[in-house]
Amino acid sequence: MVNFLIFGPPGSGKGTQSVKLAEKFNLTHLSTGDMLRAEIAAGTQLGIKMSSIMSKGELVPDEVVIEMIAAKIDSSKDCAGFLFDGFPRTVAQTVALEKMLNDRGMKINSMLVLDVEHDELVKRLVLRAEQSGRPDDKDPVVIKNRIDVYKAKTEPIIDYCRKRGIYQPINGMGTIEDIFGRLSRNMKKYL
Ligand code: AP5
Ligand code: MG
Numbered sequence: 001m002v003n004f005l006i007f008g009p010p011g012s013g014k015g016t017q018s019v020k021l022a023e024k025f026n027l028t029h030l031s032t033g034d035m036l037r038a039e040i041a042a043g044t045q046l047g048i049k050m051s052s053i054m055s056k057g058e059l060v061p062d063e064v065v066i067e068m069i070a071a072k073i074d075s076s077k078d079c080a081g082f083l084f085d086g087f088p089r090t091v092a093q094t095v096a097l098e099k100m101l102n103d104r105g106m107k108i109n110s111m112l113v114l115d116v117e118h119d120e121l122v123k124r125l126v127l128r129a130e131q132s133g134r135p136d137d138k139d140p141v142v143i144k145n146r147i148d149v150y151k152a153k154t155e156p157i158i159d160y161c162r163k164r165g166i167y168q169p170i171n172g173m174g175t176i177e178d179i180f181g182r183l184s185r186n187m188k189k190y191l
Contacts, residue, residue: 002081008114011121057145114172
């Protein structure tokens with residue numbers, strides 16, 4: 001199994017690219033944001049509890065997402081590996097993921113970080129709010145907070161992974177197809 005992290009700030013294209021990459025390389029796409037939104041849509045107790053945190057653009061507790069990911073790893077077997085999208089988001093989540101993978105004879109093989117200019121991130125999220133309407137895209141204050149939270153709590157993972165030699169910066173500006181090509185060329189080296 002070959003395991004990738006797709007990384008980057010809100011609006012950098014993690015979800016868009018993950019769907020295409022998972023299909024191309026037979027990877028299981030695991031997005032904690034999508035899993036949490038599914039809990040909210042299903043009206044579960046967990047969803048109800050997490051929705052107020054998510055609507056402010058804050059992170060949900062580490063234990064919640066670590067448990068979700070552990071359950072998915074154990075139930076997904078027929079794939080070439082995992083593509084983690086929006087997880088890990090704190091250094092503590094990264095340590096937990098490494099342990100989870102190590103315990104199962106796996107590791108994080110590569111971390112692909114989408115670099116996108118700040119104004120482009122905001123532009124994409126504002127546009128999506130008009131089109132599909134994710135609640136956390138609707139308020140510019142929440143968009144700003146998500147980007148601030150990324151910088152404060154999530155970006156430190158880059159340094160952690162750089163020390164492990166798995167950090168791969170990818171230019172995340174341009175068309176979806178151009179970026180897909182850059183990511184694909186990079187991932188092919190491992191598959
Ligand atoms: P999550 O769902 O992970 O959201 P996010 O990180 O804020 O990122 P987005 O999904 O908004 O952006 P993306 O990078 O996937 O870009 P996308 O492809 O959608 O998390 C949501 C919340 O859940 C968090 O705030 C937190 O509360 C909670 N949460 C989730 N995981 C957690 C964790 N591990 N720990 C704690 N809390 C957690 O693209 C964005 C838009 O741009 C789309 O409309 C797309 O069509 C468009 N677009 C994409 N690429 C391009 C391009 N090249 N050109 C033009 N438009 C483009
Ligand atoms: Mg996403």
